[in-house]
Each structure stands twice: as C-alpha cells, then as structure tokens.
Amino acid sequence: MSDDEIILSELPDDELVLQMMDDLYDGLKDEIVEGVNILLERGWTPYAVLTDALVEGMRIVGEDFRDGILFVPEVLLSANAMKAGMNVLRPLLAETGAPKVGKMVIGTVKGDIHDIGKNLVGMMMEGAGFEVIDLGINNPVENYLAAIEEHKPDIIGMSALLTTTMPYMKVVIDTLVEKGLRDEHIVLVGGAPLNEEFGKAVGADAYCRDAAVAVETAKEFMKRKHNQAARS
Amino acid sequence: MGKSDATGATPGERTRVIACGMIAREILALKDRLQLDALDLACLPADFHHHPERIAPAMEQAIIAAKAEGFTRIFAGYADCGTGGALDAVLARHGVARIEGPHCFSFYVGNAAFAARTDAHMTHFFCTDFLARHFDTFLIAPLGLDRHPELRDMYFGHYTHLVYLAQTVDPVLEEKARAAAKRLGLAYVYEHTGYGDLAGALQHAVQSGQA
Numbered sequence: 001m002s003d004d005e006i007i008l009s010e011l012p013d014d015e016l017v018l019q020m021m022d023d024l025y026d027g028l029k030d031e032i033v034e035g036v037n038i039l040l041e042r043g044w045t046p047y048a049v050l051t052d053a054l055v056e057g058m059r060i061v062g063e064d065f066r067d068g069i070l071f072v073p074e075v076l077l078s079a080n081a082m083k084a085g086m087n088v089l090r091p092l093l094a095e096t097g098a099p100k101v102g103k104m105v106i107g108t109v110k111g112d113i114h115d116i117g118k119n120l121v122g123m124m125m126e127g128a129g130f131e132v133i134d135l136g137i138n139n140p141v142e143n144y145l146a147a148i149e150e151h152k153p154d155i156i157g158m159s160a161l162l163t164t165t166m167p168y169m170k171v172v173i174d175t176l177v178e179k180g181l182r183d184e185h186i187v188l189v190g191g192a193p194l195n196e197e198f199g200k201a202v203g204a205d206a207y208c209r210d211a212a213v214a215v216e217t218a219k220e221f222m223k224r225k226h227n228q229a230a231r232s
Numbered sequence: 233m234g235k236s237d238a239t240g241a242t243p244g245e246r247t248r249v250i251a252c253g254m255i256a257r258e259i260l261a262l263k264d265r266l267q268l269d270a271l272d273l274a275c276l277p278a279d280f281h282h283h284p285e286r287i288a289p290a291m292e293q294a295i296i297a298a299k300a301e302g303f304t305r306i307f308a309g310y311a312d313c314g315t316g317g318a319l320d321a322v323l324a325r326h327g328v329a330r331i332e333g334p335h336c337f338s339f340y341v342g343n344a345a346f347a348a349r350t351d352a353h354m355t356h357f358f359c360t361d362f363l364a365r366h367f368d369t370f371l372i373a374p375l376g377l378d379r380h381p382e383l384r385d386m387y388f389g390h391y392t393h394l395v396y397l398a399q400t401v402d403p404v405l406e407e408k409a410r411a412a413a414k415r416l417g418l419a420y421v422y423e424h425t426g427y428g429d430l431a432g433a434l435q436h437a438v439q440s441g442q443a
Binding site: 076113114116163164166194 | 312314315317334351355375376377380383390391
C-alpha cells in the first residue's frame with residue numbers, strides 16, 4: 001500500500017462524497033460500490049446516496065462531456081461505475097419508498113441497434129427518481145403501444161443514432177396521434193444526428209441533446225403536467 | 233483564371249472533387265483507372281466520419297475556397313454520411329452535386345443493391361479498405377478500446393458480424409479485417425464490392441463537367 005492511498009472508510013462524510021465524485025469521474029467502479037456501502041452503513045438513506053453522490057457526480061461528468069473535456073470512453077466508464085452503485089441502491093430505494101417523479105418508457109427505434117445514449121438517459125432518469133421501463137433496441141411502433149398499454153407511462157423516450165432510422169420516430173408519434181394517445185404523453189427524442197428542428201418536425205415535445213438535458217426537460221414537463229392537473 | 237496543373241489545365245477546365253478523406257485513395261485509384269485527368273481532389277478530414285455535424289460547414293468553406301481558386305465545376309465526394317440532409321442543404325445553395333446514397337458502405341455495394349438488402353444488415357458492422365487499413369488508429373483508439381477493452385460490448389454488443397466490403401483484392405487488408413472482427417468479437421464476412429457506384433459518380437461528374 002502506498003502512503004498516499006485513500007482509505008474511503010476513514011474519510012468523513014463530506015470528504016467521502018467528494019471522493020466518490022472523483023471516483024465516478026475516473027470510472028472507478030469498485031470504489032463507487034465501496035463508497036455507497038460505507039454511506040449506507042453510516043445511516044444515509046439510499047435516496048440521499050443516490051442524489052448527493054452519484055447523480056451529482058454524473059452531472060459533473062455530463063457537463064465536462066458537453067464542454068469537450070471528457071469523451072465518450074470516459075463517460076462510459078463513469079456510467080459503468082454509476083450503474084454498479086445503482087445496482088446496490090435499486091432494491092433499497094424500492095424498500096424505502098424513495099420519491100417517484102414519474103414513469104418513462106424508453107427505447108431505440110426500429111432498425112437501430114445503438115443504445116449507449118439511451119442507456120445513459122435511462123440511468124440518469126432513474127437517478128432523478130423516474131421509474132424507467134427500457135424497451136431495448138430495434139423497437140417497432142407496436143412495442144411502444146404495448147408498453148403504453150401495460151405501464152401507463154408519463155413520458156415516452158425515443159432514441160436513434162442513424163439518419164436512416166431517426167425518421168421512424170415520426171411513425172411512432174403519428175401512430176400515437178391516430179390512436180388518440182399522443183396528448184396523454186410527453187414525448188422526448190434524442191440521438192446524435194437529431195436536433196431541435198427535427199424534434200419539432202416529427203411532433204415530439206422536445207429534443208434532448210444529452211442525458212442531463214433529458215432529465216431537466218422531463219422534470220419540467222412533469223411539473224407542468226402536475227400544475228395543469230391541479231388547475232383542472 | 234487560376235493556376236494550371238501539371239497538364240496545363242486551369243481550374244476552370246478541371247473538376248474539383250471535395251471528398252471525405254476516407255475515400256481519397258479510392259478516388260485517386262479511379263482517377264488513374266478511368267483516366268479522369270481533369271479530376272482535382274481536395275479532401276476534408278476522414279475523422280469527420282465520427283463527427284458528421286462538421287461535414288456540412290466544412291464543405292461550404294471548401295466550396296467557397298474552390299470557387300475563389302477559379303473552379304466552376306465542383307463535385308462533393310460524399311453521400312449523406314450522417315448529416316441528415318445538412319450536407320444537401322449546403323450543396324443546394326451552391327449548385328453542387330454529390331454521390332448518391334446514404335453512406336459509403338451503400339455506394340460501394342451499389343445503392344440499389346444495398347437498399348434491397350434485408351434488415352439483417354442492421355447488425356452488420358461494415359468495414360472498408362480504409363477502415364481495415366486504419367482500424368487501430370481510426371476506430372480502436374478514438375473509442376478508447378486500446379485503454380479500456382472492457383468497453384467493447386457497450387459499443388458492439390448488438391452487432392453480430394463484421395462485413396468487410398473490399399474495394400481491392402488485398403490479402404494483407406483481408407487479414408487485418410479478419411483480425412478486427414476477432415477483436416470486436418464478431419463473425420467475419422468478406423465481400424468484394426470494388427468501387428461500386430463511386431466509379432460512375434466520378435466519371436459522370438468529371439466528364440459532364442457537372443456543376
């Protein structure tokens with residue numbers, strides 16, 4: 001053991017949380033799991049560990065990715081570390097009745113097998129308190145309809161990496177309109193080749209350029225939804 | 233009138249092809265094979281393959297520069313290439329045509345043949361001579377797989393095959409492509425396409441003096 005090696009269990013809470021953010025930034029999966037367990041042993045609620053350490057850490061990762069300081073491989077390592085921490089927390093969050101902000105069904109559209117962005121969004125949404133139903137990749141419209149029927153989500157998220165597959169989002173949204181389901185749901189779209197103009201053109205509520213924006217946008221729409229419900 | 237080239241032709245008599253660096257070697261091979269002496273090649277970075285949002289703005293700058301040099305015949309050595317119509321909008325503004333199709337994999341196979349393929353190729357990761365030649369520097373390093381091989385399945389987990397669409401018959405490149413497939417954990421398929429629709433597109437652009 002080197003002299004400067006950090007012993008997580010010897011750090012006070014505030015320093016441990018900062019260290020966990022560093023470890024998340026560096027994609028250190030084992031250290032994140034260790035840090036999560038230490039905070040839980042010290043009596044932190046799972047929800048506090050999630051929001052104060054993991055989500056806040058990933059927010060910094062997201063900002064540095066947006067600013068060109070971090071690149072995709074580093075973000076994926078951070079995401080893996082967060083996922084490992086989430087795996088510890090998920091069952092505990094359910095047990096402790098952590099607040100649920102809303103429910104989202106998310107999937108990559110038909111013809112497309114790319115899911116890195118979708119997975120990041122799903123994880124960050126879960127971290128922000130949303131229940132996330134992940135449909136996976138290559139989803140025809142029937143999959144979205146079945147998931148809507150089964151899960152009654154507030155939000156439908158669609159992802160695509162290819163310019164050849166992103167037009168399928170319009171197929172899904174047009175079908176929702178036809179079936180009279182469109183206005184009951186918030187539809188968010190994202191993916192590398194998309195932009196705001198495309199989001200509007202296909203009839204989505206919003207285009208989200210990254211996972212952090214997706215979370216903020218989803219929260220904002222949920223707030224409006226609650227306000228509308230309260231007024232009516 | 234701009235500067236003349238080695239044959240004495242001025243820019244006004246040549247066709248400036250502004251192309252993706254990923255197909256530069258192939259364009260020069262076709263220039264030689266088809267005797268397209270009036271073809272004048274200028275390339276944008278191959279790296280734009282990873283950043284398609286950079287293609288349209290860079291193309292616009294390159295067209296403006298070519299016009300300033302005296303070129304009146306300009307052709308874009310790109311398909312849509314992930315620009316989602318942004319490249320076409322630039323080209324329409326300047327009256328410049330491009331190679332038909334969504335991407336180089338399609339025009340190498342032949343756009344009609346590629347479009348007719350079933351959904352099975354959704355799980356095919358396509359490789360070309362360029363990608364086989366530069367696999368480590370162009371794919372492995374930017375994806376961080378040299379430093380973090382554990383990320384491989386996050387990138388390629390849903391792919392089933394690496395399909396090497398070969399422009400040339402080259403056992404060395406074939407071996408590299410086969411090794412690339414192995415490294416990505418994918419089944420290997422070899423398909424010799426030659427230059428596909430690229431040949432006709434260049435021939436038409438140069439010989440018709442296409443604007």
